Amino acid sequence: MIVLLGVLVVIIGFATRRNPLLVVGVAGIATGLLGGLSPQKVIAAFGDGFASSRAVTIFAITLPVIGLLERYGLQEQARRLITRFAGLTTGRFLALYLLLRQVTAALGLQSVFGHAQTVRPLAAPMAEGATERKNGPLTDKAREKVRSFAASADNVGLFFGEDVFLAVGSILLITGFVNTTYHTHLEPLQLALWAIPTAICALVIHGGRLLRLDRQLERELSAPAAKDGGATSTKGAAKKAPKNSARGTTK
């Protein structure tokens, strides 16, 4: 039971908003020592864990080119492009992104889209541009919301698309674990097929929530201008004046 203290450290750490690196570092050391590892083994575990998980950090390789393109106005152009499609509201655009992400992931193309390569440079500014066209300058709060939902569309699409693909890690983990532990024989195809009902639910539920986002944004962006006067709207407009993404890259 005492090894569960590590879990407690994590929960308390995140709940009290300590620096996550420290929380995880302390939890790792505590759990390792309580679980009977020697200090040397614990340190080695940190090294081994780092070495074998480098793939999650490899997206850094896209940052120089994305940074260069943003310097030359990529986000501005993405915003302008979306305004040419009058029917494409923020919600509809993000729902479309969700569908595209889900379908490509289901075909095994998980790294074609992602937060660094498509959400930050393209999807998020486009989603913002669509709101700006319809409702005028965004407040800080509305901007946060649009960006958060852009990130969520990427995650939901990936998670509930990839399991429909046979050769993905999670499917292979299931068959590998069950077939060796219980000496049975499960086919990846059966598992992938049974991921489809949930995939459809995910598309309907999150897609529906994205479509509802338009109305929420409309309410939020029209209300403060009428209610608490110029304060928020002029602030938003002032920030917007030298072309809205000045914040996006310098803040």
Place this chain on the structure above:
Amino acid sequence: MIKAEWFYWLVGAIFLVMAAQMATDRTNPKRFGTAAFWGLLGLGFVYSTWVVDKSAPAEPLGVAVLVMVCLAGFGFTGRGKVRTSTAEERAASADRLGSKIFIPALTIPVVALICAVGVKKLRIGGQPVLQTGSETILGLGIGAVVALAVAMMMMREKKISTPMHAGRSMLEAMGWAMLLPQLLATLGTIFSVSGVGEQVGKITKSVLPDGSVLIAVIVYCAGMFLFTVVMGNGFAAFPVMTAAVGWPVLVEQAHGEPAIILAIGMLCGFCGTLATPMAANFNVVPAALLELKDQYGPIKAQLPTAGALLVCNIVIMYVCAF
């Protein structure tokens, strides 16, 4: 054969170059701490090659990781003034380039796609061109390099230091969030060798009443969800919850259809991934990348979907598997 390790070296080299830029950036009040953090990360990426193939001890790397944790955790890292174009320059360049600017941006996904689908099958002299099992990572890496070349030609940018500075600003903005996913992967390993999984399995078994299939389904699904929230990914939760409830109770006692139970059990874990800061690469890093003030913004946007999908999964499993 193009190996995944080569790309890790390239990423490590990029971190090291950026660390050198950081060390000389006088606008950053904490430039040496920042440079030390990213320099260690770069060195770690390269050194890891020999840790993975067991030809070098893991302890020095472990010490380096803990030093990075302290550097970032106790606030020794910071950010310099961003060197970028002004808003007017960006608008003018967007006018000039028009939609052509999307070409390099779309090069990354297109090349990744070509590598994942086409180059994957290509062989030269009986050897696959891309290391087997790493095609998608390599596709992303090759796509980024090709896109950088295309972009520099198109923008007539001669200095390689310009994209490096641009990328470095994004790294500095992300700060500690960059290391968190790898650190959490480590925590997952430590949790599993210390037997956290077995303990959670025992607790789950003890709260499980006999008889009701519906309650067992709910315990399995909710257990996958909660355990994933704690561990940060469903892969760690799956063997534990399946050994505790999924297989012995749902498959063996209640004669459920295993494929349905296990596939949906895993998806309950994915609902948990949507809801936890422990899944840093999906939830915390994007918040940093999108420069959100609220680092839990994406999680808040995902929570209602995660909850609704958990209920859907419980219903689908109960209706279809029995």
